[in-house]
Amino acid sequence: MSNLLPLELHMQMTLLFEEYARLLDEDRLEEWTDLFTEECLYEIVSRENVQQNLPLSLMLCDNKNMIRDRISALRQANIYNIHTDCHVIGPIRGTVGEAGYEASAAYSLFQSTQEGETRLFSVGRYHALVIERGGLLRFVRQRVIVDTGAILTLLATPI
Amino acid sequence: MDAATVPSADPIQRYSFPAADCSRIPYGMYRDADIYALEQERIFRGPVWNYLALECELPNPGDFRVVAVGDTPVIVNRARDGNVHAMVNRCAHRGAIVQRAIHGNVRKHVCCYHQWSYELTGKLTGIPFRRGVEGVGGLPADFDMAEHGLQKLRVEVLCGVIFGSFSPEACPLEDFLDAPFVAQIRRLFHKPPVVLGYQRQRVFGNWKLYTDNLRDPNHGGLLHMFQITFGIARLSGRGGATLDRDGKHNMSWAAQGARPEGETPQADAGYGDTGRGDMDIRLRDPSMLRYHKEYPDDLSLTVASIFPNCAFQQIGNTLAVRQIRTKSADEFEIVSTYFGYDDDDAAMRRHRLRKANLAGPAGLVSMEDGEAVELVHRAILRDLDEHSVVEFGGRGPVTDQPNLVTDVPMRGFWITYCRLMGIHAGPANA
Ligand SMILES: [Fe+2]
Numbered sequence: 001m002s003n004l005l006p007l008e009l010h011m012q013m014t015l016l017f018e019e020y021a022r023l024l025d026e027d028r029l030e031e032w033t034d035l036f037t038e039e040c041l042y043e044i045v046s047r048e049n050v051q052q053n054l055p056l057s058l059m060l061c062d063n064k065n066m067i068r069d070r071i072s073a074l075r076q077a078n079i080y081n082i083h084t085d086c087h088v089i090g091p092i093r094g095t096v097g098e099a100g101y102e103a104s105a106a107y108s109l110f111q112s113t114q115e116g117e118t119r120l121f122s123v124g125r126y127h128a129l130v131i132e133r134g135g136l137l138r139f140v141r142q143r144v145i146v147d148t149g150a151i152l153t154l155l156a157t158p159i
Numbered sequence: 160m161d162a163a164t165v166p167s168a169d170p171i172q173r174y175s176f177p178a179a180d181c182s183r184i185p186y187g188m189y190r191d192a193d194i195y196a197l198e199q200e201r202i203f204r205g206p207v208w209n210y211l212a213l214e215c216e217l218p219n220p221g222d223f224r225v226v227a228v229g230d231t232p233v234i235v236n237r238a239r240d241g242n243v244h245a246m247v248n249r250c251a252h253r254g255a256i257v258q259r260a261i262h263g264n265v266r267k268h269v270c271c272y273h274q275w276s277y278e279l280t281g282k283l284t285g286i287p288f289r290r291g292v293e294g295v296g297g298l299p300a301d302f303d304m305a306e307h308g309l310q311k312l313r314v315e316v317l318c319g320v321i322f323g324s325f326s327p328e329a330c331p332l333e334d335f336l337d338a339p340f341v342a343q344i345r346r347l348f349h350k351p352p353v354v355l356g357y358q359r360q361r362v363f364g365n366w367k368l369y370t371d372n373l374r375d376p377n378h379g380g381l382l383h384m385f386q387i388t389f390g391i392a393r394l395s396g397r398g399g400a401t402l403d404r405d406g407k408h409n410m411s412w413a414a415q416g417a418r419p420e421g422e423t424p425q426a427d428a429g430y431g432d433t434g435r436g437d438m439d440i441r442l443r444d445p446s447m448l449r450y451h452k453e454y455p456d457d458l459s460l461t462v463a464s465i466f467p468n469c470a471f472q473q474i475g476n477t478l479a480v481r482q483i484r485t486k487s488a489d490e491f492e493i494v495s496t497y498f499g500y501d502d503d504d505a506a507m508r509r510h511r512l513r514k515a516n517l518a519g520p521a522g523l524v525s526m527e528d529g530e531a532v533e534l535v536h537r538a539i540l541r542d543l544d545e546h547s548v549v550e551f552g553g554r555g556p557v558t559d560q561p562n563l564v565t566d567v568p569m570r571g572f573w574i575t576y577c578r579l580m581g582i583h584a585g586p587a588n589a
Contacts, residue, residue, distance in 0.1 A: 059516065059521045068443050078523065156526055
């Protein structure tokens with residue numbers, strides 16, 4: 001396809017997703033927030049709703065302050081299962097779109113307890129819109145469509 | 160073996176409720192697979208009404224949804240005559256699941272195994288090769304198709320909310336709900352609703368730990384710190400619990416104006432040294448918290464939990480029905496149907512969708528419940544004859560509660576539960 005990202009950009013996109021996953025897995029959520037532009041959308045939505053054209057999400061931040069609020073609520077207010085995340089992101093399909101670079105990739109998210117028990121927590125696909133800001137790629141939109149719509153226990157940390 | 164160590168053949172004899180007011184609940188009720196099996200028969204298929212679906216999900220003849228009553232899969236659909244019907248999703252032939260899709264529109268339900276087909280009323284109307292081939296094979300001549308329809312549930316609809324019952328003994332729906340809960344359903348469905356989407360959550364604990372949670376307003380201001388911090392409902396604020404005449408349903412409520420928007424949280428002496436009463440967290444974008452008054456009253460938070468399987472939730476402008484679907488003694492699913500109204504403007508629609516961040520499995524106000532239920536379920540594995548303590552709001556009669564520092568509604572659930580299960584609560588010699 002002619003609108004696939006040029007190799008150099010494709011590599012940058014891959015590095016962006018690598019950083020995205022690593023920051024989440026290392027619980028560096030504040031730094032993860034910095035991967036978004038101020039005007040942005042971060043949304044986790046179930047395939048069930050997407051297929052029925054229903055707008056409800058599981059998590060919806062339609063600007064960067066709402067993402068910051070999510071993270072500070074997690075840090076200071078919410079109580080949730082103590083766990084470690086491990087994101088495994090598959091190959092990225094990157095294309096040049098009208099509003100920026102479009103990128104999509106499948107993910108698996110494993111959760112492990114303090115005692116080292118691991119479960120497959122969620123699988124699905126990222127649908128991102130990425131632009132270049134000051135020489136860096138940043139997310140304008142990250143829409144996570146989860147196949148695992150029946151959330152196991154609860155959903156606290158971002159996918 | 161000592162007779163005392165042999166589990167009783169009758170599961171309800173295995174555990175004791177030492178107090179008639181259900182202020183003690185034996186842990187075994189939450190872990191015993193035999194109790195769970197009995198609940199399917201005596202609670203979910205007993206003389207009660209289970210929430211099934213909303214009429215607005217089935218606007219046209221042929222529209223169906225597959226839901227569950229306890230762990231029984233049930234088809235709810237609208238038939239050609241315009242009425243809603245509900246029936247067990249299990250073929251009368253060999254017991255296969257008939258409708259494999261979870262929603263859609265069909266002319267009839269056809270079992271893929273042997274192609275038996277059913278009308279939208281549940282009536283069996285088609286059996287391929289019923290007469291065999293050239294008169295040989297097929298079903299006996301006296302096979303009566305009228306006796307092999309899908310198992311039907313009774314259906315009653317209140318304000319577009321569909322309830323179903325397996326039991327011919329269930330009293331009329333409005334009597335079962337009682338006035339406060341009829342009023343609450345009328346309030347939430349005072350104009351046509353529109354479904355905004357679904358959320359599902361699997362919790363690895365017993366379903367009654369969740370119905371307890373719904374009837375324990377006391378935990379809201381202690382566990383859900385987001386709610387405390389942002390003044391959605393503080394324990395010292397104006398709120399309470401309203402019950403039906405039996406105490407089996409509970410509406411926890413809080414009124415608007417617990418704290419004016421933008422005012423700094425005040426330290427609250429009731430929290431003692433827990434460090435939870437004087438949190439000072441600010442949101443960079445508090446617009447989500449705003450409550451746009453949309454009912455004649457000033458209730459800004461209402462969770463009406465209806466025995467046995469549902470709760471109607473109003474968290475500000477976020478509206479939803481939660482259906483509890485049991486999976487086993489150790490697992491249940493919460494399926495929430497979020498709705499708005501068909502006359503919502505774009506701004507209100509957006510507000511409801513943003514405010515939905517407060518509720519559900521990822522809810523800023525509610526995510527803790529999944530963790531709390533699992534913490535209890537894990538810890539009570541042993542010592543099944545030990546008891547949960549339920550004394551906030553006092554012992555004795557189960558009545559409306561004037562504030563949120565109470566778990567009396569929990570006892571109301573258990574009193575009705577024991578009655579339906581045939582469990583004697585109270586001292587053994589009483
Ligand atoms: Fe709760």
